[in-house]
Amino acid sequence: MNTEAKAAAVRESLAERDGVLVAFSGGVDSSVVAALAHDALGDGAVACTAKSETLPEAELDDAKRVAEEIGIRHELAEFSELDSQAFVENDGERCYHCRTMRLSAMFDAARERGIETVCDGTNASDPGEGHRPGLRAVEELDAYSPLLDHDITKEEVREIARDYGLSVADKPSMACLSSRIPTGLEVTEERLSRVERAETLLRTWGFEQFRVRDHDGLARIEVAPDELERALDPDFARAARDHLTDIGFDHVTLDLDGYRTGSVSPANDDLDLDVEYPTSTD
Template identity: 45%
Template sequence: MKRKILLDLIIKYNHLKNYIKDLGSLCVAFSGGVDSTFLLAAAHQVLENKAMAVTVRSSMYTQREFNEAKSFAESLGVKHIIMDANEYNIKEFVDNTKDRCYFCKHAIFSMIKEAATNNNILYVADGSNIDDNDDFRPGMRAIKELKVVSPLKEAQLKKEEVRQLSKQMDLPTWDKPSFACLASRIPYGTKITKEKLEMVEQGEMYLIDLGFRQFRVRHHGEIARIEVLPEDRKRFFSEGLLDEVVREFKQIGFNYVTLDLEGYRTGSMNEILTEAEKKS
């Protein structure tokens, strides 16, 4: 069974490399996460100086994430362009509509496409994998409209397979937790501000420093709703830790601090949307 899994993985990786090779040149939208790091490493391996990375810096991603992305690109020796987003000029983003991600992705990937064109790169790629089809992701519509390619999807790679291949390639992100855009921590219909995103970032960086790996801090006005993995929930039943977390989160600016009893799960803010709303 293990041999078959390994063989399937090799086949998919070879498919990925052949697909990238056929593109001729590629610009990777590089966040520094598990998927885009793996994709950039593969593209650089196949295309060498015909592969480049663009990181769009914004308040939607933590400074720690940005620093890690910059450091990895430097270690790889790939051309890396850093651009600044103007996300607060996007009304739908600030208003936090249910299709916020579409408008934001459209603006950001338009910037990346322009950078690619200016550097004579034919294609722009995102790091989405086939597991990303399972959640409500309006940003994928923008990806299709702008003709951005998704090599990991083309190779039918799942998140866990990307991690396995990343480990084989000795990439530092192979076991890195997934960290989505910080705007996903704020309920739809609640305006997004720089201050709110900074509060979320501070809360999440604090939890990382405490040793938590996979979690979310959801911003509900005065309330912070913390999601951690089911096996990590028991850590919060320490009076000392509870007091410490509450004290820190109140210093950040929250008046109330709660632990979500369901635990961490991706797309929890999408749970309130009906299927009709997702399709509209």
């Protein structure tokens, strides 16, 4: 079955439901689900974004903008992951706790609106991508994953997004801010805030695929391999050191391995921290 036929099958499946609420981050996966749901159900489809301390403000702005592109009704469900001690402790199941809370907020929002089905953006490529405890929460709460159900891979998701003309068709994946804090180090509002501010700076400086990992006050910058040369520029090193220490980091480093998903998850705890940008007080 080609991608177009798979997309048609998703629309047909969604059209059989009285209504759906899409757990909507504004990333390419949930945006495609929202576009397909809106096609299938019109006003019977709602996009809902979980707003909490782990969602960067820029991502919330993106979600609002993409919902407008699609034409789907967009709403927010506000909660705090920091209310959960299990989440704050940041063990190997952090993503499970986070996803459980986020999806629970979605189901609560759906019930308030008389909607039975909550959809998420899990695609057919996700189960094979390493340590993904959040997928267990999707199964336990019985969210409907139409992309996974119809065997739509990540590349096919992007193809469908391009067919819809969505601006996020080629947007890099973006995990919540807590993924920047190594396993075993408590998730706090202070750490989340300085990571968000640091990543806002990198985005402002023109980097596209990156992370700033917070190793208890040591910032480890990861950028995509094709952006590494720019990050090695002495002017960038100076700016990164000065600005990131200003927002609360003690030291700033650049990881020569470059950006990679899950680099502070349990399977990747033993990492080399390369090329330190010393603080001005060193």
